Amino acid sequence: MPTALITGCSSGFGLETARLFLDRGWDVVATMRKPREDVLPASDRLKVLALDVTDAASIERAVADAGAIDVLVNNAGIGWLNPLEGTPIPTAREIFETNTLGTMAMTQAGIPQMRERGSGVIVNVTSTVTLKPLHLLSVYTASKAAVNAFTECLALELEPFGVRARIVLPGRAPETRFGDNARARMTAGIPEAYADIAQGVFASWAQDSLVTRPLDVAEGVWRAATDPNCPMHLPAGADAVAQAAALQ
Numbered sequence: 030m031p032t033a034l035i036t037g038c039s040s041g042f043g044l045e046t047a048r049l050f051l052d053r054g055w056d057v058v059a060t061m062r063k064p065r066e067d068v069l070p071a072s073d074r075l076k077v078l079a080l081d082v083t084d085a086a087s088i089e090r091a092v093a094d095a096g097a098i099d100v101l102v103n104n105a106g107i108g109w110l111n112p113l114e115g116t117p118i119p120t121a122r123e124i125f126e127t128n129t130l131g132t133m134a135m136t137q138a139g140i141p142q143m144r145e146r147g148s149g150v151i152v153n154v155t156s157t158v159t160l161k162p163l164h165l166l167s168v169y170t171a172s173k174a175a176v177n178a179f180t181e182c183l184a185l186e187l188e189p190f191g192v193r194a195r196i197v198l199p200g201r202a203p204e205t206r207f208g209d210n211a212r213a214r215m216t217a218g219i220p221e222a223y224a225d226i227a228q229g230v231f232a233s234w235a236q237d238s239l240v241t242r243p244l245d246v247a248e249g250v251w252r253a254a255t256d257p258n259c260p261m262h263l264p265a266g267a268d269a270v271a272q273a274a275a276l277q
């Protein structure tokens with residue numbers, strides 16, 4: 030059976046994606062910063078490995094311990110909802126280190142074996158926030174838009190070697206730990222001058238009738254991984270599909 034290595038499997042989209050690939054008979058390397066066996070069903074097709082995508086030694090260890098990887102899913106990421114004025118540069122660096130450079134570093138570590146075998150797929154999870162400018166998301170969006178641009182070029186670089194690269198764009202998913210994780214980082218809050226704008230953003234979310242579920246993203250990653258005709262950019266989630274269609 031093919032093997033998928035997925036980053037950020039402790040919760041949310043990564044956890045659901047690991048479940049779905051296991052359910053469909055694949056071997057799964059579920060990676061987490063703090064490995065926990067109990068979040069996934071026990072299986073002799075499951076390997077849970079420690080991986081922090083911002084740590085080069087951790088990446089090297091995890092990729093070596095994983096063995097052959099047919100599909101690499103770069104899902105690990107952190108959120109941030111604040112205007113640039115409310116974003117300390119060390120925080121911006123942390124976001125780019127995880128979302129952007131973490132994805133690049135994992136991809137770089139995974140490519141050699143795929144290139145040598147002449148097959149493999151890299152699936153990068155970004156976001157529909159990259160489809161149009163939104164308030165309070167300048168830094169987060171930039172970190173994900175960079176991954177979009179990187180992946181589009183990567184697909185060209187790797188095509189001659191039989192390796193595909195695809196982008197899955199989830200919409201807003203209130204049921205993952207993403208919002209809580211982002212809020213925990215935002216101890217200083219949003220600058221007062223932007224309070225009304227922030228209220229408007231929260232009010233518009235409260236009216237959203239469409240959202241993304243973790244299963245939508247897992248299905249999107251599955252399609253990106255298994256369907257050679259999958260488009261380069263795949264919106265995942267009812268809101269994501271609607272947003273992408275509205276922009277066409």
Ligand SMILES: NC(=O)c1ccc[n+]([C@@H]2O[C@H](COP(=O)([O-])OP(=O)(O)OC[C@H]3O[C@@H](n4cnc5c(N)ncnc54)[C@H](OP(=O)(O)O)[C@@H]3O)[C@@H](O)[C@H]2O)c1
Pocket residue numbers: 036037038039040041042043061062063080081082083104105106107108127131154155156157198199200201202203205206207208210
């Ligand atoms: N939820 C949304 O509305 C939404 C929408 C569009 C795109 N996305 C993107 O979808 C992806 C998954 O988000 P989610 O909603 O499932 O959020 P989540 O529940 O917070 O999951 C994020 C995962 O990334 C992991 N992670 C964070 N920093 C890491 C690092 N340095 N190394 C390895 N793993 C790390 C977290 O692990 P720990 O448990 O160790 O923190 C967690 O497993 C992210 O890339 C996010 O940007 C989310």
